[in-house]
Amino acid sequence: MTTEVPQSLIDEVLTAVGSTPDRLLQILVGLQSRLDYLPPALISRLAARLGIARARVEGVAGFYSFLHLAPAGRYRVRFSDNIVDRMLGSEALSEAMCARLGVRPGELSEDGRVMISTTSCTGMGDQGPALLVNDRAIGRLDPQRVSEICDLILHDTPLAAWPPELFAIDDNIRRADALLTSHLAPGSALAAAMALGREGWLAQVQASRLRGRGGAGFTTAVKWLACRDAPGERKVVVCNADEGEPGTFKDRVLLHRHAELVFEGMTLAAWATGAREGFLYLRGEYAWLRPRLEAVLAARRAAGLLGAGILGATGFDFDIAIHLGAGAYVCGEETSLLESLEGKRGTPRIRPPFPVTHGYLGHPTVVNNVETLAKTCLIARDGGAAFAASGTAQSAGTKLLSISGDCARPGVYEYPFGVSIQQVLDDCGAVDVLAVQVGGASGVTIAPYEFHRRIAFEDVPSAGAFMVFDSSRDIFEVARNFVHFFAHESCGFCTPCRVGTALLKGYMDKLADGHGALQDLADIDWLDRLLKNASHCGLGSSAPNPVVDTLLKFRPAYERRIQHADFQPAFDLDGALARAREMTGRDDAGAHLDSGTGVIR
Amino acid sequence: MIEQRKLRVATVSLAGCFGCHMSFLDIDEHLFELLERIEFDRSPLTDIKHCGPCDIGLVEGGVCNAENVHVLREFRANCRTLVALGACAINGGLPAQRNHLDIGACLDEVYRSRPGLARAQVPNDPELPLLLDKVHPIHEVVRVDYFLPGCPPSGEAIWKFLSDLVNGRTPRVTGPLLHFD
Structure with a gap:
């Protein structure tokens, strides 16, 4: 390998993100963003520097799709490949870009400038088709914008000099309820919870009957209590912002518009559990949100809402670090996420033990969804009973839905739990609906005869995705x-x-x-x-x-x-003999096979 | 009531090594028990050339050439129950190691490029079956009802499998009998 990586660059990254093996993923993400890929010699040097096996470093680098072990271009363009992006024409736009730049999909251009590929849903279903270029996101693609992007790439314009309006992302909040209309001053929810004492605060969370918004719907208070009571001094709070479920983007909007609520919710979890450290696990697709989030964190530190002695309370020390993912859906599963936080491949752990007793680095850990944590601010402000007053018997409060696909008004909708699917379809302007995919790819496909069903844990649970398909679509x-x-x-x-x-x-x-x-x-x-x-x-x-x-x-x-009617091979049997026919020069009857029997029509 | 008659069984080795057949013979004295309940149709054991209507077909080996395809189709057309016997029938096995090579380059290497070949040409006698470009497991060419893994499956595994089948139980081979190497 001829690529020489300056030692100063490695030192710079290690100083910035830490130089222990548990920081490995962050180190690789940092180096990748500066070098465009991770050359083999660098992998070896990192292994030696961190004192771990080379295979471990390469294994981690090979696991995450945004890390590259071979040159992948100075511009790495990834078209979001969710079905909703496709329905909006992503494939034709990707073909047009490949043709214009003279590259084949998934292959590096000859001049090493650009690679165009696809990636799983980038969380922009309400403003697709979308793509990522390096760590920036671009939505609302059309031929004109694609052409503009091609020009910038062909002129080697650095990303930092691209027109900012290309990167403008809309929040598209279409229906706001308790959470999205809450105008909480930073620290006010925290002050309210601290006034109750740790026990009193937990009692309110219990009374709220809040359940996790990430999909599984586990009762938040039970999780917090279990973590608090687990043996071990060191407790950890993790916010799961690895919003990878295709068709979901409500966490992106919360982090963009209401990051204060999310961080305050994490701090409320720390108040309940006694945690002193917190992590926001931010999916790599949302890396562009990071500068804003860091600014919010800095402001909270300055205001005494993070750090030592929060709001003047001796012994209430808590701070939050942002950890970037790198394109792995499985890391949204909480134990994979913890592995990834520890700098490893995102392989799910065997449960039990559960994270509340053995989580990050073996310490009791609370892992909550972005929306769940934000909701705890409402409980702190209004009390648990008030929170439990909306929604249904088993699903208290509201739910954010990410609505995309065939409807007039895609975006984020906040509803009290219990809203019917038909109501949601009417509100978002969907007509002639064939099916709705609720909860993302791993969720449930709802047919018209079920549109009376309700979004709630006791009927149709949802992590938030709501993709609409009209009758022109092929299910x-x-x-x-x-x-x-x-x-x-x-x-x-x-x-x-x-x-x-x-x-x-x-x-x-x-x-x-x-x-x-x-x-x-x-x-x-x-x-x-x-x-x-x-x-x-x-x-x-x-x-x-x-x-x-x-x-x-x-x-x-x-x-x-x-x-x-019965069986048919997936390949053309006669075609499989073509090469042998060519080599032998035969074309007799015995040199051919019929391609199948039992053809229906 | 299903008539009590001997079940007809056909066996064949396609792109295999006859190891599974040898393992079949390893059921030893159980063969006598088995022969109380079955009779053989086409099989290397009978030298019958074409299979007629059968209850059970045991197929060893993958599909590497046109003749394999014809034989396999004959088995599928005639056997009520078709069994992929052993690793090659199930996965392609050793013969499938050529799948990452171009079959044309293989033929060229063997028949035309080697030094010392007198009449360097790829054999083209119509009697010889043409090679497929890839070796396929049998379930990629016909529908298969059961799979008995192993290289080869042990005599005990084959005996357990067949006695289940003959006695009307869904074959169930578990634990130590289910080994892959």
């Missing part, structure tokens, strides 16, 4: 997009998920390619059950959800693709 292609997503994001640790998601992708592609046979539907069914029952974590067990649901509710979309 099979929606499911196939999600299946590709899971195959791409499988962490590779357990065989059922690593192999199962790849096989499921193979079957969906076989159907899409016109080789579908009835037997495939039986095989898909079997794979769905295998993934659901045998996977190590929730990624694998929820990977078949879009297929299970669409097969149940939109079976004709699959049956239309059945070309053969």
